[in-house]
Amino acid sequence: MGPFDRFNDRAKRVLALAQDETIRFNHKQIGPEHLLLGLVREGEGVAARVFNTLGVDLGKVRAAVEAKFGRGGAEADRTEIRLSPELKQVIDHANDEAKRLSHGAVGTEHLLLGLVREGSVTPLLEQLGLDAEQIRGAVIAALGQPPPRPTVAETRPIGGRPSHLGWRPPYESYDENLKRVLELARDEAVRLDHNYIGTEHQLAGLIRGQGLGPQALHNLGVDLAKVRTALEFIIGRGDSKIGIDELTISPRAKVVLEFAVDEAKRLGRPLAGTEHLLLGLLDEGQGIASGILESLGVTLDRARTEVIDLLQKSGTPPPAGYTTPPYAKSGGGGAPHRVSGGPFDRFSDRGKRVLALAQQEAIGMGHDYIGTEHILLGLLRLADHGDEKVLRIVKDLGLQYEALRGAIVRMVPMKAAKVEASQITLTPRTKKVIEIAIDEARAKLAPHVEPEHFLLALVRESEGIAGQVLESFGATGQRIRAAVDAAG
Structure with missing residues (x-):
């Protein structure tokens, strides 16, 4: 059996993302530092949720990796990239962690535990304000495995079968x-x-x-x-x-x-x-x-x-x-x-309008979800509808609805399916954007989340489609923040 045979789909995706990060930095080997980036970037597994809980985002990790390891001189060839000895050790540890936890497959949580155990990224983690015990504790908490396991006497049965809830209802x-x-x-x-x-x-x-x-x-x-x-x-x-x-x-x-x-x-x-x-x-x-x-x-x-x-x-x-x-x-x-509506109570009427327009965009494209791309189009439509502040920001950045919509459609094709509003859900990235928008509002001491906070959040969540499209049009985080500040 090979070292990757027991990896689940998310763990395999993390390795693919780690390779992508290696190429991004023009490095010749996939090391533990690239795996760390892949774990954060994957966005939905246990490891990513742990990092999100601990306040670690992809931008911070990339900056730390670049500061410590720099960039390679020549563009890396994907076919020539190999695993470093340190990363092989991480993978061995990950397989061992899965066995120790009696899990049938290796997931992102085991890769994270293996990474911490191998130790070469410890200085990077410390730079991010984290330590090994803190991460291990957060992983175990996320897995919901309380120490110690309650006894049978503590878990009374329903219909003669143990409840195994660790808490007696x-x-x-x-x-x-x-x-x-x-x-x-x-x-x-x-x-x-x-x-x-x-x-x-x-x-x-x-x-x-x-x-x-x-x-x-x-x-x-x-x-x-x-x-x-x-x-x-x-x-x-x-x-x-x-x-x-x-x-x-x-x-x-x-x-x-x-x-x-x-x-x-x-x-x-x-x-x-x-x-x-x-x-x-x-x-x-x-x-x-x-x-x-x-x-x-x-x-x-x-x-x-x-x-x-x-x-x-x-x-x-x-x-x-x-x-x-x-x-x-x-x-x-x-x-x-x-x-x-929970977090939406914090939104101003203008902020809620962005979400309503985003939903309309999703329905118009035949999508049964609201992604970051729909939020971006909702913002641009708000400008077209005469929102003065958003219009000033959009003009300052040189963004136009039709151009960005064309770029988005090339990345995410439209579907012919008819979608009802009741079918629409939020993607995990959109939920993260909403959390970041709330954070931006708090940072600016704003009483409500406004459209401009959405725009700042979209560029901070750089891995979403909206972030990629904005960057391709030259709307970097620095430029957007300057435009928002200039708009007052």
Whole structure:
């Protein structure tokens, strides 16, 4: 068996990106430093998520690599590039790390652990403000493997089978329908090779279950296919097969279950059922599930109205004096709540307009997602619609809608498919751009995210299509920041 035979697709992609980075620097060998760049650049694996959590971005790493290793004199030939002895050692360590963690395949997380263990990039990591123990701890946390494993006595069974959640839900407070939904949520996590049970799995399990919760979702137009499609698009599949005994429950999923029990008490029910889980998912407001539901047009108010209507029809109406939980309005129990769209509440009307125009661009191109390219076109259309500040910035940079749209279409062809607005989801890179735009607004002490913060974010997230197109038109990060500052 060769050293790469056990690599999953993401790990193989990281090696391809590492080779690309080697060529970018005109280096002759792929070393640990190039693998580090590949891990950050890959963008979606466990390692990339760890780096994102630790505040490491591709630009910082590239600058550090160039400062330490410089650039080669002649352009590197892809066919002549070889692995350095140090990188071979990293790969050996990665295979060993996967075995030690009892994982069937080598993923980006094992490459990162192998990189740290080999040690030659330690000075680079220290320059980025990181150390080996910090990274290893972050990887283990991301994998959701708590030390130590709880005993069987600590994980009471559902229907005679261990729950393996590492946390004991109050099963005595749940009815049989809800207990079954939790089993189905576990099955959904295993199906996707996820090593945790999150709110998204609870939602998928809820739709598959029985009781008033699934009935309410059906009445609201939510079906399993839509939720699974959104779930796989937003999160994707895990890097390797996961056993049931490796599953943990996410903090947000725990909060949802606590909210479900509270909802049951407020509605005068002795046990929490599937209808209360639905309300709990929306009460929590920050998890993947609430985002998926809101994207499908299901708000907390709509769900609560539907649940109460079903309760009345079933002969068990809410008790006199029933009130909604305080956290369903303004957050409670320390759990933040998204009232009308989470991070989008921070956007000004102009900022929200960019997203609306981006969605129109996506639909017009037959795409069922909003990518960075659609955000860029939304910004340019906002300028065409007369937004004075964006218009000044765009003119200063010499950007024109038709020219950039042509470049984007050459990179991402249009599709003939008809796309409905309800089908549109955000790509991982677009979500990252939104996070960076919020960061730009904070840095400028702005009360809201404005269109110009989007533009700064697009060029900071340089690996997206928008960043590549902007760079090809000479709109570098330095030029864009200067144009934004000049526009006031």
